[in-house]
Amino acid sequence: xxxxxxxxxxxxxxxxxxxxxxxxxxxxxxxxxxxxxxxxxxxxxxxxxxxxxxxxxxxxxxxxxxxxxxxxxxxxxxxxxxxxxxxxxxxxxxxxxxxxxxxxxxxxxxxxxxxxxxxxxxxxxxxxxxxxxxx
Numbered sequence: 001x002x003x004x005x006x007x008x009x010x011x012x013x014x015x016x017x018x019x020x021x022x023x024x025x026x027x028x029x030x031x032x033x034x035x036x037x038x039x040x041x042x043x044x045x046x047x048x049x050x051x052x053x054x055x056x057x058x059x060x061x062x063x064x065x066x067x068x069x070x071x072x073x074x075x076x077x078x079x080x081x082x083x084x085x086x087x088x089x090x091x092x093x094x095x096x097x098x099x100x101x102x103x104x105x106x107x108x109x110x111x112x113x114x115x116x117x118x119x120x121x122x123x124x125x126x127x128x129x130x131x132x133x134x135x
Contacts, residue, residue, distance in 0.1 A: 001032065001035070002035045006036070009036075010036045011039050013039065013120070014043045019044075019122075021085050022085050023046065024085075025040070025048040025049065025086075025087045026049050026051040026054060026086065026088050026089070027050060027089040028050070028054035028091060029052055030055065030056070033091075036089050037089045051073075051088075053073040054089070054090040054094060055094070066093075070094055071101050095115045099123075103128060104130045
């Protein structure tokens with residue numbers, strides 16, 4: 001469950017103008033990720049869908065298996081959701097792994113791969129390359 005502070009952070013997500021135009025919301029199977037996106041989902045009337053591949057690394061997964069799962073999810077996004085704005089709610093290990101694998105022309109992408117609790121970043125894909133827009 002989210003703490004009261006976590007609930008307040010989740011409510012602030014629904015106020016971020018970068019997130020109000022989201023076309024699809026996916027969250028990991030953990031309850032706290034569902035709670036995190038709930039207010040935004042209700043506000044913009046976009047259903048939030050559980051996505052098992054967004055789950056944090058499992059104890060039975062090797063680092064290589066985990067990286068392949070993350071990369072597999074990322075590689076399937078362009079075909080399924082071309083020209084869509086997506087919100088992925090996951091965990092710091094998953095997000096760090098994902099950001100490090102995204103093709104980018106930015107030399108500072110590695111500094112954007114660290115995520116604290118309830119921290120998020122807005123990334124944009126243009127011509128196959130990813131860049132951090134905010135915050």
